[in-house]
Amino acid sequence: MLTPPQIVETYFLESRYMLLEIAAYLDRYDAAVNRDQADNSIGNGSGQATGAEDKKLALIRRAMTMLVEPKPQQERTRALLELFATQ
């Protein structure tokens, strides 16, 4: 099995990539909200409520706060799966 330094080295770039994808996902959402608000101001927006997607985004944000816990009480992966099962 890999040593702690080997774990960090082996999966660092992959983890960096996945975090960038999450960041881009949130930026993409913000950009869409801004576009929609601008369109609404001229009467061309979707007019859709943001409640449903806000619930999912709240789960994503909650998951990220759970990841930064240095000593979680249970495995992070299991905790996240249980969190997402609540949606």
Add this chain to the structure above:
Amino acid sequence: MQIIQPHYHAIARTAQDYEKMAMSGVVAVAEPAFWAGFDRLYPETFIDYFRQISEFEPTRAAQYGIRHFCWIAVNPKEAENVSLTREVLGQMPEFFQKPTVLGVGETGLHKSTKNECDALEAHVDLAMKHNQLVLIHTPHLADKAHGTKRVLEVLAGMNVNRSRIWIDHVEEQTIKPCLDAGYWVGMTLYPITKCSPKRAVDLLEKYGRERILVNSSADWGPSDPFTLQECVLEYRRRGHSVQEAVEVFHNNPCHFLGQNPKFDIQPIRIESDRTESGSDQLRQSVSV
């Protein structure tokens, strides 16, 4: 849909790539000179490499109906060997006469040392003197922002035609200053270490299509030429039209690379005809 792959290291790939690219719409590739995975010691090694990508590789691509063009340069990682760089630069003009050589590239920076900056300036100067296009590599990962800033500083001190220079591997933190300065930019799609197809489409939606190229590089390392097709799919699934996709993935390469008359593939326009049954039929025409 017809696609042009403007940055592709064919000699590191198998013929299966060509076959599958041809089946998925790729009509042309452009191959920049690259690092071989080790630092080459002899100018003659570069000369044979330039012969391989300017003479042999077009014949391999042609078997699959794909046009192959190339760029020549000493790679930034080898710029610390000053005498080697000087000797290779001295022999590059004869390759500018070859029918498929489009310009100087990929030059650029890796660690942004003084020797690298000097080599970049010498490459760009040679290109401008011989009326060649330029493809500039920017560093990866932690060095990217600093290296891109240094590239822009080196170019700002030179008398260059900015519309003939393509700064490659831009990401969210580097795209704006390059576009603002009037250069073309390229987004390179890699599975892990560079831009992803989704992020590239985000940037296209944010900055528009003008002076932006998308490529998947594809070399001997972990890479995948079909991330370009993934990007086309991502672009289309967000509601952008076929013609808009053609503008990004076919016509933009035509506009930039076509500044060298050797690249004679013309931009295309997909026109929609309404049939008697009411369905749309797409018709392709060449627009000049």
